[in-house]
Amino acid sequence: MTVITHLAVGAAAGSFTDNAAGAALLGMLSHVPLDVLPHYEFDKMWLEVAAVSAVFAAMLVAGMGRTGIFWGAVGAVAPDIENLLWKVGILPRERKVFPGHSPRLSRVFPHGRSLGPRHVLTQAAIVCASVAVVFLSMRAGAS
Numbered sequence: 001m002t003v004i005t006h007l008a009v010g011a012a013a014g015s016f017t018d019n020a021a022g023a024a025l026l027g028m029l030s031h032v033p034l035d036v037l038p039h040y041e042f043d044k045m046w047l048e049v050a051a052v053s054a055v056f057a058a059m060l061v062a063g064m065g066r067t068g069i070f071w072g073a074v075g076a077v078a079p080d081i082e083n084l085l086w087k088v089g090i091l092p093r094e095r096k097v098f099p100g101h102s103p104r105l106s107r108v109f110p111h112g113r114s115l116g117p118r119h120v121l122t123q124a125a126i127v128c129a130s131v132a133v134v135f136l137s138m139r140a141g142a143s
């Protein structure tokens with residue numbers, strides 16, 4: 001799944017708690033099914049890194065650094081750090097450990113088959129639904 005999709009779903013999952021560790025765990029757990037489902041991977045890695053970094057920076061500037069939303073997003077994105085390290089040649093493929101990434105766990109958690117770029121529309125819908133959950137949780141928290 002694209003990292004932005006992971007970030008959005010993790011933020012939505014984390015919005016259900018104000019506990020940073022719990023939110024990060026929920027975000028990390030959300031990563032597994034999203035990678036196991038068939039999906040499209042964005043191939044412009046550094047553009048994706050820049051976009052995700054910009055979202056995290058915006059969240060910090062907006063004062064969200066202590067929210068479950070932020071930590072859920074962090075937990076959801078963190079597993080893809082090993083994919084980044086693998087793509088730049090620092091980490092061998094067989095050393096990846098996260099379910100959905102690890103070749104050793106591929107029988108139980110196979111990485112979803114690759115879909116074409118049209119799957120971006122599905123991921124955009126997932127991102128929009130996740131952002132809606134985040135905004136609804138922020139409204140509920142403000143009242």
Ligand SMILES: [Zn+2]
Nearest residue numbers: 035079080101
């Ligand atoms: Zn992943």
